[in-house]
Amino acid sequence: MMPPPQRQGVGSAHSKLILIGEHAVVYGQPAIALPFPLLNVTSTVENGNNGIYLTSEFFTGPISNLPNQLKGIGMCIFETLDKLQAPTKELHIRLVSNIPIGRGLGSSAAIAVAIVRSLFSYFEQKLSRQTLMSLVHVAETYAHGNPSGIDMACVSSTKPIWFEKGEEVVPIHLAQPLHLLVADTGRVGDTWSAVTAVRKSYLSKNTGTKASIERLGALTIKARENLAGDQSMELGRLLNAAHEELVNIGVSDEGLDQLVKAAQQAGALGAKLTGGGRGGCILALAHNQNHAEELSQALLDVGAQQTWACTLSSE
Secondary structure, three states, X not given: OOOOOOOEEEEEEEEEEEEEOOOHHHHOOOEEEEEEXXXXXEEEEEEOXXXXXXXXXXXXXXXXXXXXXXXXXXXXXXXXXXXXXOOOOOEEEEEEEOOXXXXXXXXHHHHHHHHHHHHHHHOOOOOOHHHHHHHHHHHXXXXXXXXXXXXXXXXXXXXXXXXXXXXXXXXXXXXXXXXXXXXXXXXXXXXXXXXXXXXXXXXXOOHHHHHHHHHHHHHHHHHHHHHOOOOHHHHHHHHXXXXXXXXXXOOOOHHHHHHHHHHHHXXXXXXXXXXXXXXXXXXXXXXXXXXXXXXXXXXXXXXXOEEEEEEEOOO
């Protein structure tokens, strides 16, 4: 039998930040998410000779041996190959990523998006956004149980997005650049338990949880109005208020609160956790890029494992 032609497929995706609205988005409230291109993942697919084989920093071996926390990626690969009506015998998938896993930065969604894109590239097939989202949803459902879809929508978008579950994703224009500092607690966020705890409280008709969810929605609507103008001070206050509501529903923790407080004391316009919480990262809104660098040092001094300063704009 002739060997398959030597070819390569490449796909990539970036990380994401939820500016405001996490957790509330699961209950029909809006959220705003930002692409975070400083952190990204690239998937390369080539001919293989050892079944479907994955090489990455977090796992290397046949995908039949994937650990439980990565089983969703394997399911996504098989669903994609089935969609492509492609043979599943000999493929080598290489992942290169600098997105920390389990920090609320969309690592699982970004990996899935990059893999799907690379497989379609390898088999020289066009990939619609609808198909991409349906395939990535397989991995996200396994990873998060009942995902809102915001992660996969944002890691595959080049623009900030307004997201409401079940509705069309709407790009958001930033009237002025956002100077942000993202700080990592160094601890894997426990998104599953955080989401489960909020759901249990919400379904038990806990009036405090429902009120916080509604306030997060209202804060998100105000934040969108601020992003359309140059109201950085007000946006910062909205971020601070959002963090208070996330504390109220039990998804923050001592480490996150410490970083948020340190950012505020160092002059941040606002700061809050980003993502699922109970570990993971916070984001802080700075006056300018130099101030973001100053915030970085302040947070490293109080225990942040690593930080990233960036400026995001609509250009």
